[in-house]
Amino acid sequence: MTFRTMLSLAAVLLAPLSHARAQTAPTAGAAWTVPLPPALPWSGKSRSLALPPDHQWATPTERSTFARTPRYDETVAWLRKLVSASEGTLQMSSIGRSPEGRDLWIVVASSGGTLTPAAARKSGKPIVFAHGGIHAGEIDGKDAGMMLLRDMTVLGTQKDLLELAVFVFMPIFNVDGHERFSAFTRYNQRGPIEAGWRTNARNLNLNRDFSKADTPEMQHLLRALAAWMPDLYLDLHVTNGADYQFDITWGYNRSSHYSPAIGRWLEQVADPVMRRDLEAMGHRPGWLLLHIDANDPRKGLSGWWAEPRFSNGYGDARHLPTILLENHSLKPFDQRVLGTRVFLESVVRLAIRETKTLRAAVAEDRSARRDRIAIGFTYAPAREVTIPGVRWRQVDSPAMGASRLDWTGMAENVTLPYLDMTTPTATVRRPRAYLIPPAWTEVIEKLTVHGIQVERLAIPLTAEVEMYRMRDARLASAPFEGRVRVTATPVVERRRETFPAGTVRVSTDQPLGQLAVLLLEPAAVDSFFQWGFFSEVLQQTEYAEAYAMAPLADRMLAENPTLRAEFDQALQDPAFAKNPAARLDWFYRRTPFFDDRLHLYPVAREP
Numbered sequence: 236m237t238f239r240t241m242l243s244l245a246a247v248l249l250a251p252l253s254h255a256r257a258q259t260a261p262t263a264g265a266a267w268t269v270p271l272p273p274a275l276p277w278s279g280k281s282r283s284l285a286l287p288p289d290h291q292w293a294t295p296t297e298r299s300t301f302a303r304t305p306r307y308d309e310t311v312a313w314l315r316k317l318v319s320a321s322e323g324t325l326q327m328s329s330i331g332r333s334p335e336g337r338d339l340w341i342v343v344a345s346s347g348g349t350l351t352p353a354a355a356r357k358s359g360k361p362i363v364f365a366h367g368g369i370h371a372g373e374i375d376g377k378d379a380g381m382m383l384l385r386d387m388t389v390l391g392t393q394k395d396l397l398e399l400a401v402f403v404f405m406p407i408f409n410v411d412g413h414e415r416f417s418a419f420t421r422y423n424q425r426g427p428i429e430a431g432w433r434t435n436a437r438n439l440n441l442n443r444d445f446s447k448a449d450t451p452e453m454q455h456l457l458r459a460l461a462a463w464m465p466d467l468y469l470d471l472h473v474t475n476g477a478d479y480q481f482d483i484t485w486g487y488n489r490s491s492h493y494s495p496a497i498g499r500w501l502e503q504v505a506d507p508v509m510r511r512d513l514e515a516m517g518h519r520p521g522w523l524l525l526h527i528d529a530n531d532p533r534k535g536l537s538g539w540w541a542e543p544r545f546s547n548g549y550g551d552a553r554h555l556p557t558i559l560l561e562n563h564s565l566k567p568f569d570q571r572v573l574g575t576r577v578f579l580e581s582v583v584r585l586a587i588r589e590t591k592t593l594r595a596a597v598a599e600d601r602s603a604r605r606d607r608i609a610i611g612f613t614y615a616p617a618r619e620v621t622i623p624g625v626r627w628r629q630v631d632s633p634a635m636g637a638s639r640l641d642w643t644g645m646a647e648n649v650t651l652p653y654l655d656m657t658t659p660t661a662t663v664r665r666p667r668a669y670l671i672p673p674a675w676t677e678v679i680e681k682l683t684v685h686g687i688q689v690e691r692l693a694i695p696l697t698a699e700v701e702m703y704r705m706r707d708a709r710l711a712s713a714p715f716e717g718r719v720r721v722t723a724t725p726v727v728e729r730r731r732e733t734f735p736a737g738t739v740r741v742s743t744d745q746p747l748g749q750l751a752v753l754l755l756e757p758a759a760v761d762s763f764f765q766w767g768f769f770s771e772v773l774q775q776t777e778y779a780e781a782y783a784m785a786p787l788a789d790r791m792l793a794e795n796p797t798l799r800a801e802f803d804q805a806l807q808d809p810a811f812a813k814n815p816a817a818r819l820d821w822f823y824r825r826t827p828f829f830d831d832r833l834h835l836y837p838v839a840r841e842p
Contacts, residue, residue: 269422271425272478272565272625272641272642273643274425274566275480275566275625275644277482277517277566279516279517279518279570281517281574281576282569284382284516284576285297285301288300292385294378294382294385295309295313296572300569301427301567301568302427302428303429304374304377304427304430305378306416307407307410307413310381310406311338314340314342314381314384314406315327317381317385317389321344324344324387324397325342325343325344325350326343326350327341328341328343330405330459331458333435333451334450334451335411335436337410337411337414338410339405339408339410339455339456340405340407341404341459342384342403343403343404344384344388344403345360345401345402346397350401355401355463360400360401361400361401361466361593362400362403362463362464362466362586363400363401363466363467363469363582363583364403364405364459364463364467364468364469365402365403365469365470366404366456367379367380367405367406367408367471368410368412368431369409369442369470369471369472370412370433370440370441370473371407371412371413371415371430371433372412372421372424372431372433373424373430373472373473374413374431374473375471375473375562375568375571375575376472376560377406377471378572378575379471379573379575379578380404380406380575382572383404383576383579384402386580393580396584399587400583403463403465405456408441408452409431409432409434409435409441409452412431412432413431413432416431421473424564424565425566425567425568426568437450438717439717440716443716445546445548445549446543446549446753446754446761446766447681447716447718447761447766448681448684448685449717454684457684457685457686458684460555461685461686466556466586467556467558467582467586468550468556468557469557469558469582470547471560472561473562473563474561474564475564476524476526476564477529477624477625478624478627478642479521479622480623480624480625481521481524481622481623482520482562482563482566482570482571482574483513483560483563483571483575483577484521485559485578486522486541486558486559486561487547487550487556487557487558488557489502489538489540491612492551492612493552493600493749494550494551494556494600495600496596496599497556497596497597497600499596500556500589500592500593501556501558505582505585505589509581512578512580513577513578516573521623524622525537525538527654530640532649532651533651535652536620536651536652536654537653537656538614538653538654538655541559543753543761544761547559548761552749553686553747553749554601554746555597556593556596558582560575562574562575565642602746604744605749607663607665608662608663608753608756609659610659610661610662610753610758611659611660612658612659613656613658613660614658615655615657615658616654618652618653619650619651620650620651620653621649621650624646624647624648624649625647626643626645627642628643663758665743665748665749666701666752666840667744667841668740668741668744669751669755669839669840669841670732670738670740670840670841671738671740671741671755671837671838672734672837673691673739674837677768679739681754682739682754685750687747687754688745688747689741690739690741690742691738691739692739692740693736694736695733695738696734696738697732697733698732698841699729699730699842700729700730700731700732700841700842701729701730701840701842702838702839703726703727703728703835704725704834704836705726705757705764705773705834705835706834707724708721708773709722710767710773718767721764721765721773722765723757723773723834725757725758730839732839740841757769757836769836769837769838772832772834772837777828777830778820778823779822779828784823787822788822791822791825802821
């Protein structure tokens with residue numbers, strides 16, 4: 236799922252045919268078999284959760300004995316059939332449509348008529364919201380969720396969950412990417428035979444879109460999360476990365492990040508339960524592993540602070556308990572799907588048992604109004620950890636012209652350095668509110684999509700505020716996720732400003748006040764400024780004409796000895812001294828004709 240792809244560098248040992256992905260080449264009908272590392276043996280108790288292929292309620296994946304995953308239409312048809320047979324305990328609805336016109340379906344599972352957000356909240360039942368296929372090639376969550384819905388309803392083996400909880404399941408988030416269906420997608424993954432694509436129809440990665448919310452799919456999801464207000468939010472993936480013995484891993488932002496109480500609950504309450512339940516069913520659960528150097532595991536492992544662009548980072552920023560599930564891509568498809576099925580049931584039961592402690596943690600974080608907020612995190616000092624790994628060796632690669640990793644399929648414990656991202660890089664002081672002029676409509680609309688409360692001023696407002704002058708602005712050399720990223724150094728200015736009617740005031744004294752800070756503080760790594768929403772303020776639109784400015788500059792030199800001394804000092808730079816346009820601009824910037832709003836970030840802070 237995440238960044239740090241090791242498998243593209245990994246092993247040439249040919250896996251057994253049953254575990255290799257045979258793919259038909261687009262030329263000459265040749266067969267391509269991706270040489271994945273040997274699979275570790277597995278025969279877990281969770282195999283008992285799968286129905287035989289000829290059972291009436293076998294999922295399409297079970298009917299194929301876990302060789303394939305169903306297409307979009309096949310998935311929807313199976314779910315419609317299940318809903319019809321569920322005796323009113325399932326409800327299926329669309330939360331919106333994709334750019335290519337496909338519905339984003341959710342299925343709500345609960346008894347007692349608690350199938351709407353209002354009814355669910357009134358009931359007091361814990362609400363668990365999960366989605367699969369945000370990366371449509373990583374599709375295990377879809378198939379596991381279908382199994383759980385079936386077990387809760389027509390089979391009845393988990394019927395008690397309907398009475399005690401509300402399970403909201405979106406089988407496929409990236410519906411358009413899902414239908415870019417091919418054997419040539421997740422080549423670094425053991426099954427299914429065919430799957431969807433990582434990005435959506437516009438080649439945007441939905442799991443980089445939570446903070447900027449550019450895609451219709453993400454906007455639909457954010458509105459759904461705001462409507463349902465789940466107690467737990469689950470984002471179901473499959474990893475990229477190294478080989479190790481863990482088959483089911485997960486990550487979440489920790490107690491050292493934006494939601495300390497939620498982080499402690501996840502660490503101390505949720506983590507042990509999820510591990511216990513998965514181990515009882517024959518799985519090897521663990522923490523999501525990221526290698527510092529993809530070609531040299533000896534350099535160690537890194538923890539991960541997920542920025543708000545990611546699901547688990549976004550949940551942390553808005554105080555929504557969020558777990559990112561990452562099944563291990565080198566484990567067979569059946570093992571991964573069954574592990575996800577166990578995980579989903581475990582989390583729903585956990586939410587039932589720990590509703591009070593979970594909601595208390597959420598309430599603590601949402602009511603906190605911390606004076607200073609971190610805008611990023613970096614590594615804490617390293618410590619050593621021992622993990623259940625897989626032996627590796629370095630072998631020569633003629634294609635790379637260098638050595639590569641060869642994962643041998645031999646299990647062994649490995650002790651490595653570990654660096655966790657828990658140290659703040661910098662902090663900002665929380666203002667009372669932000670003031671956004673009405674011209675910045677896109678930003679204002681995005682705030683409302685996030686569910687942040689805003690107030691429109693009916694009349695103009697004149698006030699003493701803090702604003703940032705953006706120094707040393709730099710635009711990225713290439714687009715990223717459809718936008719050109721921007722960085723700059725914000726310098727605070729105290730100003731008396733008049734804001735027109737229609738200006739939006741965003742108070743930070745609200746449950747999502749911290750999220751507002753992280754979106755509106757330009758130094759924050761996933762702020763609207765850094766995503767390029769305010770790039771217009773960096774462009775100069777008025778210039779000095781030589782025929783008018785040159786004689787004015789000559790007069791300024793003659794009449795102002797202090798200015799003359801400053802200019803003489805500037806002339807010590809040979810490049811400046813030889814550049815007539817730069818010299819003239821130097822004087823222009825010292826006149827009242829120069830644009831005093833150039834590089835001024837338009838969002839003001841109420842101190």
